[in-house]
Amino acid sequence: MKRLAILGSTGSIGRQTLEVVRCFPDEFEVVVLCAGRNIELLKSQVEEFRPTYFCQTGEEGGRMGGARHIPPQEAVRLPQVDIVVAAMAGSVGMGSTIAALQAGKKVALANKEPIVMAGELLMQAAAENGAEILPVDSEPSAIWQCMQGETTPARKLILTASGGAFRDRTWESLRDVTPAEALRHPTWQMGHKITVDSATLMNKAFEVVESRWLFGMPFERIEVVVHRQSIIHSMVEFEDGSVKAQMGPPDMRFPIQYALFHPDRRANGNLPKFDPVKIGSLTFEAMKPSLYPCFELAMDYARRGGTWPAVLAGADEAAVALFLDGKVRFTDLPDVVSKTLGKHTADKSPGLEDVIHAASWAFEQTLKDWRAI
Numbered sequence: 001m002k003r004l005a006i007l008g009s010t011g012s013i014g015r016q017t018l019e020v021v022r023c024f025p026d027e028f029e030v031v032v033l034c035a036g037r038n039i040e041l042l043k044s045q046v047e048e049f050r051p052t053y054f055c056q057t058g059e060e061g062g063r064m065g066g067a068r069h070i071p072p073q074e075a076v077r078l079p080q081v082d083i084v085v086a087a088m089a090g091s092v093g094m095g096s097t098i099a100a101l102q103a104g105k106k107v108a109l110a111n112k113e114p115i116v117m118a119g120e121l122l123m124q125a126a127a128e129n130g131a132e133i134l135p136v137d138s139e140p141s142a143i144w145q146c147m148q149g150e151t152t153p154a155r156k157l158i159l160t161a162s163g164g165a166f167r168d169r170t171w172e173s174l175r176d177v178t179p180a181e182a183l184r185h186p187t188w189q190m191g192h193k194i195t196v197d198s199a200t201l202m203n204k205a206f207e208v209v210e211s212r213w214l215f216g217m218p219f220e221r222i223e224v225v226v227h228r229q230s231i232i233h234s235m236v237e238f239e240d241g242s243v244k245a246q247m248g249p250p251d252m253r254f255p256i257q258y259a260l261f262h263p264d265r266r267a268n269g270n271l272p273k274f275d276p277v278k279i280g281s282l283t284f285e286a287m288k289p290s291l292y293p294c295f296e297l298a299m300d301y302a303r304r305g306g307t308w309p310a311v312l313a314g315a316d317e318a319a320v321a322l323f324l325d326g327k328v329r330f331t332d333l334p335d336v337v338s339k340t341l342g343k344h345t346a347d348k349s350p351g352l353e354d355v356i357h358a359a360s361w362a363f364e365q366t367l368k369d370w371r372a373i
């Protein structure tokens with residue numbers, strides 16, 4: 001029996017994690033459910049999964065059904081938790097992710113922003129405390145799966161990108177696109193922030209950073225290729241030139257289940273079947289830099305290290321919120337992020353507090369600069 005703390009249980013990843021749990025009632029026990037504002041859904045999850053604890057933004061104590069309230073950073077340290085599923089959206093997940101790693105837990109990591117903000121510090125915390133990061137994001141999960149059983153280091157990682165909602169448009173034509181249009185992802189059903197980040201390819205830049213840290217691969221040996229069908233989730237090239245690809249239907253329950261059962265695999269009749277004939281063909285295209293200015297911007301600052309990636313993550317979080325709120329245009333997004341980066345004085349070797357401070361400064365500064373416009 002694996003005992004789980006699910007952070008972000010009401011979100012897209014959280015709900016799909018619970019769908020996997022539902023399929024294996026004898027294999028998992030949910031000890032903690034943690035959410036933000038969706039109280040109704042959290043209540044019904046508490047009723048169904050009967051965790052010992054719950055956490056919820058703004059709650060200081062009390063009970064929900066039979067569950068007792070607990071702050072997320074305490075929840076992840078509980079001795080009765082084996083795996084922490086880190087599935088909050090954005091930088092808010094940093095505190096609980098680092099606390100889980102410091103407590104030596106297995107962390108099924110979907111929430112990519114903390115590793116973008118402070119990859120080196122997170123990997124260090126995991127190594128020092130015997131914690132394990134189990135990638136859930138589909139591209140890092142694919143790379144992880146391709147690496148199984150290999151004894152020589154990989155030569156190159158090739159991340160696939162669907163190209164997002166506007167892959168057949170030109171940048172100039174995107175001036176008046178609405179949040180609703182940006183939220184129509186061609187192949188994946190996801191939360192709002194990651195879907196907008198997929199349309200700008202900021203999300204892909206974040207995955208490059210995530211993969212750089214998870215697999216110790218230098219940036220110059222990580223490539224991105226546009227693959228419209230989202231069937232190949234990523235590829236790894238080895239020393240002899242052989243390339244392994246991991247593929248399957250675009251459904252996050254696959255990488256979630258893989259992380260939860262790792263190193264084993266389990267049959268799950270509720271997951272969609274892979275049908276190569278129905279898929280027909282798999283295509284690969286070079287990414288068009290002119291359509292994705294956020295990608296190059298993000299990579300430029302991610303490569304600089306220090307507090308830059310945290311500022312990038314904080315500014316992007318605010319930029320996406322401003323766009324969804326109708327305060328800035330889609331085509332303003334690179335300028336919104338870039339303006340905040342331009343105001344930052346970097347710390348080259350920050351500690352965790354410096355990183356958290358840099359991200360929250362960037363978030364607030366971005367809102368301040370653009371909200372009134």
Ligand SMILES: NC(=O)c1ccc[n+]([C@@H]2O[C@H](COP(=O)([O-])OP(=O)(O)OC[C@H]3O[C@@H](n4cnc5c(N)ncnc54)[C@H](OP(=O)(O)O)[C@@H]3O)[C@@H](O)[C@H]2O)c1
Nearest residue numbers: 008010011012013035036037038088089110111112190191
């Ligand atoms: N969705 C995907 O397919 C996918 C794929 C790969 C990676 N990821 C990554 O996984 C993470 C989650 O993505 P998502 O798409 O599942 O996001 P989402 O649907 O927006 O869900 C976010 C979750 O975080 C919770 N939350 C937000 N603020 C919180 C707070 N202050 N305290 C506690 N909980 C809080 C939300 O609670 P309420 O809803 O109750 O407010 C919700 O449960 C992101 O980092 C994303 O990049 C997602």
